[in-house]
Amino acid sequence: MIPDPFSYLPTDASRTIDIQKGDVLFRQNETTSGLYHVVSGCVTLQRSSELGNTLTLHRAVSGGYFAEASVFSMIYHCDAICTEAGSVVKIAKTDILSAMQSDPMFSERFTRLLAVQVQQYRSHIELLAILSAKERTLAAVQAGYYDSTVIELATRINLSHEACYRALRTLCNDGIMTKIGRGRYVLL
Amino acid sequence: MIPDPFSYLPTDASRTIDIQKGDVLFRQNETTSGLYHVVSGCVTLQRSSELGNTLTLHRAVSGGYFAEASVFSMIYHCDAICTEAGSVVKIAKTDILSAMQSDPMFSERFTRLLAVQVQQYRSHIELLAILSAKERTLAAVQAGYYDSTVIELATRINLSHEACYRALRTLCNDGIMTKIGRGRYVLL
DNA sequence: GGTATCATATGATCAAAATCATATTCGATT
DNA sequence: AATCGAATATGATTTTGATCATATGATACC
Missing domain, CATH: 1.10.10.10 (Winged helix-like DNA-binding domain superfamily/Winged helix DNA-binding domain)
Incomplete structure (x- = not known):
C-alpha cells in the first residue's frame, strides 16, 4: 500500500469540491492548476478524438488521484469528467512544488505515485496488445x-x-x- | 527540454557498461538494482507473453533513460534487451533514494522524468486506440x-x-x- | 402509470487486419 | 564467392471484430 503523500500538505491549501455526474473538472488544453484526490464518486480522464469517439485513459475512484502528471505540464492533456457523483479535493500545483522543495518524504511518496502509474500504463499497453x-x-x-x-x-x-x-x-x-x-x- | 536530473549524483556511484546487440541487462521478475542511462546504442524494454510474441514497452536511445519506475519496485516488470551496440550507465536505486532525500532539485527533476513518461504512455494508448x-x-x-x-x-x-x-x-x-x-x- | 433513457443481449453483415505464402534485396559471415 | 539471416514487399486467403439492426429489462423522471 502506498502511503498518502498529501497528508503532508497544509490542509488549508486544499478545498473540497462536490461533483455531479457529467461535471467537467477540466478540459484538454486548459492551463493546469493542480491535481485531484477523489474522496468519493468516480472521475474518468478521457480524450475525445475528432469524431466523438472517446477514449478512457484513467479512471479514479474513492481514495485515488488523478492528473498527477499535470504538476509538470502547462496544460491538461485530457478531459476530466465525473461519471459518478461524489467529491474531490483539489491540490494546487504550487503546493506540490513547494512541498517537494521542503519535504523529502513528500517527494518520495509523490514520485512513487507516478512510478505506480507508469507501471499501470505499461500493463494496460500490454493488455491492449492482446488481439x-x-x-x-x-x-x-x-x-x-x-x-x-x-x-x-x-x-x-x-x-x-x-x-x-x-x-x-x-x-x-x-x-x-x-x-x-x-x-x-x-x-x- | 528536461534538465538531466542525474548530473546531481556523485559520479563514482555510476559505472559504464558496454553493451552488444542481444545483451540482456535485466529480465522480468529479477530484483531491481537501479535505472539506466543510455550513452549510446539502443535498449528496448519488452515483455514476452506465453507464446513467444514480444511486446515493446519502451525504447531508449542515446541520452534517454529506462527503468526509472524500478526505483520504487522490488522487481523489474519487463526485459531490457540491447538492440543496438553502445554503452549505458547504471544508477543504483539507493543513490536515487538518497539523492531524493538530500536534494529537492534532484527530486523535482526525477519526478518530472516520470511525469513525462506518464504522458508518453497516455499518448501511446491513444495511438493504439486508432482502429x-x-x-x-x-x-x-x-x-x-x-x-x-x-x-x-x-x-x-x-x-x-x-x-x-x-x-x-x-x-x-x-x-x-x-x-x-x-x-x-x-x-x- | 407512462415515457424516456440506458445497459444488456444477440443476430446478421461487412470491412479490414491477421495469417500464410512467396520473392527479392541487402548485409554479414564463412 | 557462397551462404545465411533479416528486412522489405506484395498477393491470396481466412478470421474476426466493427458495425448495423433490433429486442428486452431496468431505472429514473414527470
Whole structure:
C-alpha cells in the first residue's frame, strides 16, 4: 500500500469540491492548476478524438488521484469528467512544488505515485496488445477492470461492447467465467 | 527540454557498461538494482507473453533513460534487451533514494522524468486506440515512432508488419508520404 | 402509470487486419 | 564467392471484430 503523500500538505491549501455526474473538472488544453484526490464518486480522464469517439485513459475512484502528471505540464492533456457523483479535493500545483522543495518524504511518496502509474500504463499497453477479444476481455477481468458496466469495460480495453458481450458469453461457455445475473459476470 | 536530473549524483556511484546487440541487462521478475542511462546504442524494454510474441514497452536511445519506475519496485516488470551496440550507465536505486532525500532539485527533476513518461504512455494508448491501420501508422510516423525498421514500427503499434507495409504504401499513394528508398518512407 | 433513457443481449453483415505464402534485396559471415 | 539471416514487399486467403439492426429489462423522471 502506498502511503498518502498529501497528508503532508497544509490542509488549508486544499478545498473540497462536490461533483455531479457529467461535471467537467477540466478540459484538454486548459492551463493546469493542480491535481485531484477523489474522496468519493468516480472521475474518468478521457480524450475525445475528432469524431466523438472517446477514449478512457484513467479512471479514479474513492481514495485515488488523478492528473498527477499535470504538476509538470502547462496544460491538461485530457478531459476530466465525473461519471459518478461524489467529491474531490483539489491540490494546487504550487503546493506540490513547494512541498517537494521542503519535504523529502513528500517527494518520495509523490514520485512513487507516478512510478505506480507508469507501471499501470505499461500493463494496460500490454493488455491492449492482446488481439483476441476473448483473451483480452479475460485478461481485463483478471486485472480487475470490470468494476462497472460491460460497456465501460469494453471502451477501456478498446473493444466494441458487442464484442465484449460475446467474449463474456464465450468465457462462460468455456467454463472460465459464470454469469450470476443480468450484466454480472464473475471468474470461476 | 528536461534538465538531466542525474548530473546531481556523485559520479563514482555510476559505472559504464558496454553493451552488444542481444545483451540482456535485466529480465522480468529479477530484483531491481537501479535505472539506466543510455550513452549510446539502443535498449528496448519488452515483455514476452506465453507464446513467444514480444511486446515493446519502451525504447531508449542515446541520452534517454529506462527503468526509472524500478526505483520504487522490488522487481523489474519487463526485459531490457540491447538492440543496438553502445554503452549505458547504471544508477543504483539507493543513490536515487538518497539523492531524493538530500536534494529537492534532484527530486523535482526525477519526478518530472516520470511525469513525462506518464504522458508518453497516455499518448501511446491513444495511438493504439486508432482502429485503421493506415491512420494508426500515420499517427505513429507523425509522432516520431518510425526511427528504425518498418517491422519495429509495426510491433510497437500492434500491427502485423504486412499491414504496416501496406499502410505505408497507401499513404504514399495518397500523397501523404513518399518512399525515398528501400524501407525508407518520409512524410510530405 | 407512462415515457424516456440506458445497459444488456444477440443476430446478421461487412470491412479490414491477421495469417500464410512467396520473392527479392541487402548485409554479414564463412 | 557462397551462404545465411533479416528486412522489405506484395498477393491470396481466412478470421474476426466493427458495425448495423433490433429486442428486452431496468431505472429514473414527470
